[in-house]
Amino acid sequence: MTKDKQVKVALVSCGSEYAGVQGELEKVAASVNAKLIFPEIDIASLDTIGRDFGIEAASPDLRLMMARAQAVVEGLTDVDGVFITSCFRCAEAAIVRNEVRRYINKHSNVPVISYSFTERTTAATLMTRMEALTTIAKRKHLLAREHQTGLTAGIDSGSTTTKAVIMRDDKIIGQGWVPTIKVIDSATEAFNHALEEAGVKAEEIQAIGTTGYGRFLVGEHFKAQLIQEEITVNSKGAVYLANKQKGPATVIDIGGMDNKAISVQDGIPGMFTMGGICAGASGRFLDMTAKRLGVEITELGALAVKGMQEKVEMNSYCIVFGIQSLVNSLAKGSRPEDVAAAACHSVVEQIFEQQLQEVDVKEPLILVGGSSLIEGVPKALSDLLKINVLVPPNSHLIGAVGSALLASGFVED
Amino acid sequence: MSLNATGSELMDSEEDVITKIVVISSDSVLPIDAAMKVYQSETAITIKETCFGTMVTGPRNAVDRVVDELRAMDMNHVFVKERGFRPGDERRCRAVRGGGPRPGFHYLREEVQMLPMIGKALDAYDKHVPLAEIHRAKKIEVKKLKDIIESNI
Amino acid sequence: MAKVIIYPINSLILSDLVERFGHKPLAMMEKIKEKVNTVGVDSPPLNITAEEPKMGLKYAAVEVPAGVRGRMAIVGPMIDEAEAAVIVNEASMAFGCMGCARTNELTKYLIRKKEIPILEVEYPRSEEEGQEFVYKIAEFLKSLPPEDKV
Secondary structure, three states, X not given: OOOOXXXXXXXXXXXXXXXXXXXXXXXXXXXXXEEEXXXXXXXXXXXXXXXXXXXXXXXXXXXXXXXXXXXXXXXXXXXXXXXEEEEOOOHHHHHHHHXXXXXXXXXXXXXXXXXXXXXXXXXXXXXXXXXXXHHHHHOHHHHOOOOOOOEEEEEEEOOOEEEEEEEEOOEEEEEEEEEOOOHHHHHHHHHHHHHHHHOOOHHHOOEEEEEOOOHHHHHHHOOOOEEOOHHHHHHHHHHHHOOOOOOEEEEEEEOOOOXXXXXEEOOEEEEEEEEOOOHHHOHHHHHHHHHHXXXXXXXXXXXXXXXXXXXXXXXXXXXXXHHHHHHHHHHOOOOHHHHHHHHHHHHHXXXXXXXXXXXXXXXXXEEEOHHHHOOHHHHHHHHHHOOOEEOOOOHHHHHHHHHHHHHOHHHHO | OOOOOOOOHHHHHHHOEEEEEEEEOOOXXXXXXXXXXXXXXXXXXXXXXXXXXXXXXXXXXXXXXXXXXXXXXOHHHEEEEEEOOOOOOOXXXXXXXXXXXXXXXXXXXXXXXXXXXXXXXHHHHHOOOOOOOOOOOOOOOHHHHHHHHHHHO | OOEEEEEOOOOHHXXXXXXXXXXXXXXXXXXXXXXXXXXXXXXXXXXXXXXXXXXXXXXXXXXOOHHHHHHHHHHHHHHHHOOEEEXXXXXXXXXXXXXXXXXXXXXXXXXXXXXXXXXEEEOOOXXXXXXXXXXXXXXXXXXOOOOOOO
């Protein structure tokens, strides 16, 4: 990987020093070659910021957050990105955090991420987010790539499945899709499938890109030119596969373990959120539902499309209690179609309530990830948002395709 | 954590190093006078001038002695508090931590602006100046507001 | 000499007045000093780790944000230790240690709940009020027992 200049990230936070997570924030920043900056502010602005910004927050540190955001927007502090963070479960902070994020988004081009922490938040949790923020801030040339050229490979080492593709001049010529068991073994297997289908040898590959949870391990093993988190890769892959590289788009990726909602402009991710508190909103929940219904995961979607979610009572976000609700409904005589539909609805409802609130949804809405293949999911999302949901071809290979596309930037180098 | 928990003489003296911030809000004493005073009286002490006061760092007893002497220069117009971090501590120093000051700085600034008033009040207290009658406006009653509105329409 | 907890807990003026009138101020700065000088803990800048929000559970339930509990792990023991208190209401904007309104509410509540001598004064808005402010605090501090309790 090329050595980039250190990225300056403004820390606009409340409570982090007292919750025991400040050290973790500094650690994760350092690991992606970023430095946290505390924006200089015009001290006098603190007296009036509540009214100037508009929220007369009772907590002084929240006012400090507003003043720091203002300093970023007004260019008093020169930064490449902004990390907004406050305590999880603090209502006052949540209001300020959201409005500060919107404010920076609206009045500047600086990429922003927002996160609420608990004392259990670790550097590892924040890694993908911070890595994406620094990539957006500093590697715009990489993200500007619209065509895959040469012979490249992409490997997406996900929490549930590992995907690999071989691409040549904008075409997928080979693919592999296996469950993730051992990270490197599974990646090797998927990669070999893809090579075999493409009819090429590993030595012929000009550049490799890796993404997903296992990206570092796999990237090191295959000597990848590009090791990149999935926010950047997937948003790039989504607009590429959907052929929506210009203008705005919203990408929703329902993964095996967590979900991402990313707002994209000209192929470059802007605001994004990652969910990961409960697996009830992930592909894993759909997988368990399929098992309970005694159908293959590939059949769940078709079943759900025929059902009506309203007929099943489903009011839990937890994967365990959620499944229990479904089992109870079955015991009371619900039809499997309705249960399947309820499961799909539950997943998208959680995404709507927990993630889409922080991302401004702009059409086209592109749904990717393995769960997008379950027809009930895009249908439920479309019903809920009342907009058309686009599922591009090969949407399950999104990470692998995005990696192969971005890796081709290294072919010409 | 108890200061004497570790036992050894050396550890005790090391742990007992404190920093006090001395803010001079006086017409007769300048911060530079205070600094000279410190240099003359104690060798175990280091001082650092900041925009809002003088940081005095050293063994607790020495710091307390110096602080007493500084106070004595203009009793009611020299203010002191202890400080958690030593001056220039990398964890807090703005030169190292990337931009803006530590949060406590803003509050200190607010309080420093109040010191002339506090100083005057201490002088008045010493001289037993009787307290002035203070009128504190309360929110007016709704009925009264209604009357005002009606009489203005 | 009484141990007097001050509110705002990092106030220069209150800390100074308490000391000036012969008592020991219980203030945040000293606690922070203990924290930052704790050998073997490396969690900059304040050396507050994930352990503090857990210790804070003594003062606030688990659904209270981590930042509040982390602060309470430091402020709480000061309240436990206090023999008297001076509270300034409607103090001007305080940041950092005093930056969280919820922690501040809880701090004041726990102080008021203790059966110790407490003085509550309003933040002065004029020179006259400033004089009254100092007068009340001075008289209160003089009324506290001068010698150490046995």
